[in-house]
Amino acid sequence: MRKGLLPLAVLTALVPAAVSAQEQATATGATNLDRIQVTGSRIRGVEIENAQPILTVSREQISRSGQATVADLLQNISSAGSPSISRADALASGENVGGYYIDIRNLGATRTLVLINGVRLGATTGGFQDLSQIPVSAIERIDILKDGASALYGSDAIAAVVNVITRSRFDGAEASVQYGQFSDGDGGETIYSGSFGTSNERGGITISAEFMEADPILAGNRFFSAFGNAGPDYPGSGFSPVSQNGSWFDEATETWLTLRPGGNPANRADYVPHTAAFNANANQQMFVQTGLERKSVFSNINYDLTDRISFNSDILYNKRSTDQQIAGYPYQSLAFDTPLSGDSVFNPVGEDIEFRRRLWEVPRTTRSELTTFRVVAGLSGYFDVNERPWDWNVSYANNRNEVTKTGHGDASLLATAPALGPSFIDGSGVARCGTVASPIAGCIPWNPLLPFGVSGPGSLGNAEVQDFLFPTYTDTGETSSKIYSANLSGGLFELPAGDFGFAFGLERREETGRFVPDAFNQSGNSTGLPATTTQGGYEVDEAYLELNIPLLADVAFAQELTLNLASRYSDYSNFGDTTNSKASFIWRPIDSVAVRATWAQGFRAPSIDNLYGGIGGSFESYTDPCSVGVPGSVAGNAACTSAGVSPTYVQLGQGLVPCTSWPCQTPDQFLSGSNPDLGPEASISRTAGIVWSPGFAEGLTLSLDWYNYKLSNYIIQDSVNRILRDCYVLGDASRCAGITRAADGHISGMFFGLTNLGELETEGWDFGARYRMADTAFGGFTFDWQTSYLAKYDTLTQNSAGENIFVGGAGDPGYFRIKSTLSTNWEINEDWNATWNMRYYSGINDGCVANRPCSEPDRFQNGETAPRNRLGSNTFHNLQVSYNAPWDATVSLGVDNVFDREAAILFNGGNVSTAFPYYPEFDIGRFMYMRYTQRF
Template structure:
């Protein structure tokens, strides 16, 4: 019989192999809290089977919470964004102009989309981070409560259900703590803007004769905004212009370095007289000629829309916000109560309240802002100019800065309550049952808005008989209209601003209710070991609704409309997993086992579906382990995709069945299908169809079905006994996703309705024809199951621990991902295939490297993040532009910590130590979510335990 110490060692060795990319964590990341004689079955992410001395076939990355904080990271999302296997989802750097998403922090494994990445907390689902979505907002997870993060970068729907196509992020929180812990940190960029601060209190203890254990945490974190004017590389952007050199072979566009304000609009107002000369207004409201500064940008096309940096035009750089501010408070309380030695009750409570403010330019009028010659606020010289050049009115083009920048203020409240019971059924079997309810309340307020009608009334100011200035419209006067002076900056009265300006808002609610039961244990013994199993049953209900202000519904304010939405679905799931040992301790089979998993799901919206997984573990010798998995994963459509309300839109349509376009089809399908639809040869739409835009709607699609992914991984883990502390891991992975949900515009639907093999396809139902004329009279732009993904690559991990007697302990660690293939097709037609691998969004290589040294109480680490050189567009040709190449990018962080005593420790460091800017390229100069925009930053943190 194996001794207790030998069994403990085997558990730890297995766990090392399981953590295929054990970022920062050492061999004992799981076992560190175990005593040498404490043997228990261990729950490994990727399976609901608890195991002894065995590992999952699925590669897992493990990050410890303590090491994450030592890196100066105060948000889980910032850590996930650094992993080579992940990319940035929605974040404060990418969401500023996405009104309902400001400040969200979501992760995106393999770049397949945040909705295809399942985030769990302690192995259980968490309420979504935004209305109608399924992705979890990582702002709701306090870093000081994180024990470790386990990341599966492979399909896991058979184990965890929908949304796990790209993988699973399982956040394990701290569960056992005695005392009071204070933690604080501050990050200061070298250039102003982007400062970060965090403070947390953690308290815990054991009560009632150690039957009750609790851990409570309060975290306050604040992240300041970053404006374009606060970073040198953003203050001097890199844009594009049409090439002034129009000779044969010259690229059509070239990079333009520096600012280039718009030459036709500004904050004071721009207009043209009857001769086509441009004028604006000085600070005192007097008229002046528009100053082109260094002159209009030379060249063809739209170049003349821009002028030199000192001109009188509007410069968007002055209004740019590249990182939204974020302020959050998180309360967490977890408890365990032992009913007896075999059963316990556990609870988890989370409350989060955070605010984030997006910002965009002020309200603007780029056309149709007509000013009459009798306007009372017109300067006399302007009125005379109009008379001299023969015009009775002009179009005043301006940024209406009187009302301030438009801001999108988000307040999100998340509350989650979970209660469960777990314990032993007998010596071989245990159980766990939980029920939970999570709720997200969102309150969005738009500031800096205006009433359309009041603006029109107030700007049309005339002299009354008594010489006072009033609004021309008598009814508007009776309603309280205050005349608005638009000629120059800061000329409007506060009363007029208050009359015209307004705010609007929307509330939204998301509710998740779920319950789950897992029973797992050993079925029977076979010569190679125990056959283990886990059986689970889950129920989940998702509900979402939005309630915009009536002004947004009616479209009576500038630039924003919204419609109420309400939707829900529920799903019932049953799953089974089996781990079957095949061989053990024989020639070329130190051990071999097979993992099997199957899940059946029944959605109230999408119907029933299933997922499965087959995995193989084979260690031909003790030092080498080979593993492979093959699985089918699914993702059911979320509430937003299903139930987004209809919002009216207008589009200029091309009818491929008209007499000209029907002959341009790639094959005979188009002509055949057009005739089958009742449109005879030589048919044409009416003139009314060609003359105007067709009304239609943007909406969800209740006919959506689940996406399906066929994926596999093949890998090896090598931990040679003759080189203690060395581990090498290589895994090849592949995702092939079919029926992926994709938003289709009206013209695409019309084209592929008739270019498909028959009229029985997902596109033809997206528009309606008039039964008499054949004209397309309406359409719906909505998501359909039309896209495919084919993504393949290799993950590589190497780690070497080298302890010394006199010079401390060294650790070298490398994680890298090589992207072999990235192809997506939004429609399923060969001509629409997009090959993205090698573009800056999906570079061939991404890597993290670290070198760490620990000597007594001092720890130091150098860490680098690398993105391979890339291109802007794989379809680039020399005649397109001169800026397609994007160089490689490496950022170095230097961090450290010092432990003064068991109670006090200090951490410190500099991030982006060499102040590396994003590549000076039009595609990515602003970071684009992939490159650092904070610049060199210094951080300091302290931890004190009472």
């Protein structure tokens, strides 16, 4: 069916019937159009409470959290994994930076589907859906279906579905202002929000707006990062030899030399050996938390055209600006073949010299601006068939993201080459590029041997030198998602236990995306990471069918037994078709007990970036198995020697300095890219659980759920370590093709891309306990305890014998065995309320690093050495107290991380840019805030 004809055809078929039903309703009396559709089923009106593992976060819970975004709130639920992109990662690049993404079950943010009022949220070319776009003031509740649901919702619904339900037909107005900051005196956060709505018996309009601004935090202002990535107990050992002091290599003595304090840069004798005292602490210029500004407006328009037909529309505008900063670029002349010319007026020895200099005077900054426009419009209604109401709806959604990234601080190689080349002093005593006979117009010579803070000709502190060397770079991008859908649901006939319900729907989705890096980055003519254009798109046509079959009701040992079946057929323009199904049941042997189980097939289509992404560059940290002194070293074996690596080679890191700990960061950029031949990922998920509401404790509900996910054809980024292991340890010569080594043996280049090689299995348990005590003389108490236990998180790999094995990740950084939250709310009276939240994270196993603590140095896994260092558990406490004032206002005071908990240093892992264990989940200090809300 051609684009645009699907919704028109369904509307043509349904509207006459609906009008006819409306005429009948006019004679018999109007019928209420407020029919509720829940997350986890497409059948309107079906009773799904306790039928599936759904966690609901109410508007009241949101207001008591003090969180700035939806993602901040959801990140604290026990089933949430560690996000791969967050404000803690100042080194992150690309169009996804600045967004907030939720990852359920640690299966990745792109495997959790996000909906707004049941309709997909637009995604980046990488498939990431930004939850921060939605103003918190617009939200009525959030449903999290912790189960695979591709049969109902299509691609990406592998791990879970997050459905944000917004407010509608709100009548009145309210405004709120919140300000907070860390007790360290930084990280200020300001939020202004407001909602306005008007409604009558036929419809209404609700508008919510929000402005949020969060200041960045420097890594130097936190204990765990102030002394470099080695942590406070090892000051200096995490510093870089490529420093702001500059140094050059003296071939005569084979020594790196640096200008002594107060020395003459033209005098060779004033240069002394470069020792650790001259090294750079890059974290002095690094953000440990990026800056953020967000402006968003969301409106809902709802109107009953007739007694049985309604019009509904959601409109979203969001503009997000994110500020990143990292230390000045560690320039190494050997990497770019730009030595300081022997004919440069700044050369102290008169011959070409190799140098290294961190461009400290100009930190690398990036401002990422994302603008989102989203419009959803549709008609819905119902008509009667055999005295049973059938619901229908047709809708169109258009979501467009436009991104602009502005960067500064990476040097132009087109400028550094002449600036470091021959130069001369003109008649005015000014240094000029080129020669007297052939000057280079517009060029400013640069002296990289002048340390930071030392003035003089060619100093990087000079504005004219900076203007010449550092242009401004601009990346642009745009993604578009168009969705046409039509749905029909109702009761087909009556069974002894109730109506045989069904839902049927058709959907067409068109995804396009483009991300264009700056021309300098595309050509590789800057010190920035090289990247090329991502551009592509695809279409998918889908149909689904859901059946809800009540088998038993109100009989002995079966107050209810209902079976739910669903299947979805998807036809993609790029890789073909796929069918995914789901089956679930709920059994209530008695009124107080519900037993539930699901089996679901899932899939994730490769994203535009996966298929049509450009080539990108990065400085990877890895362990070279051809190096002596590393875990699992095979130095001197046939594969290593045939690659020209000496049996005594020691891996070289930044500045071509021998590594002393591993993984060690490469001094050269490695390249990675997409794969147009990728296929979809597939999954099988299973859940089983029980819900008990004991009669002897009114208000108490207990739940226990088991889950298991198995993913195949998993799209993974082929890692540097995996390639090196296959090539040199396992002897697979085909894996060596993308590895380039320099004459000294170090890896000077590598390409690694995407592949469908991955397999993953995860398994665990969720426990929930909610208790609403009867009111006492001291007020009312509500307790909500949610705990997740990760029993298994296994990924497929190979051992040294080439055998396929699953390597366990449960308990490693980011994969906590136990995550638990306990919320205690105390309603003292109608005026006062206090909420105490606790978040518990079990201990983790950090990989051991040389010269650092290692609690289990002799540990083996799958027959290989796998030393680890055990880090203890952490608990964070949050408190909020609020007062409802007589003038219809609420004043709230809150403290996050009340006891200023500081977690142990993580040396060998983490989704952050500093040596701290997983800030996306852990607090980096005590945060205090105040919020005032006024209702009108």
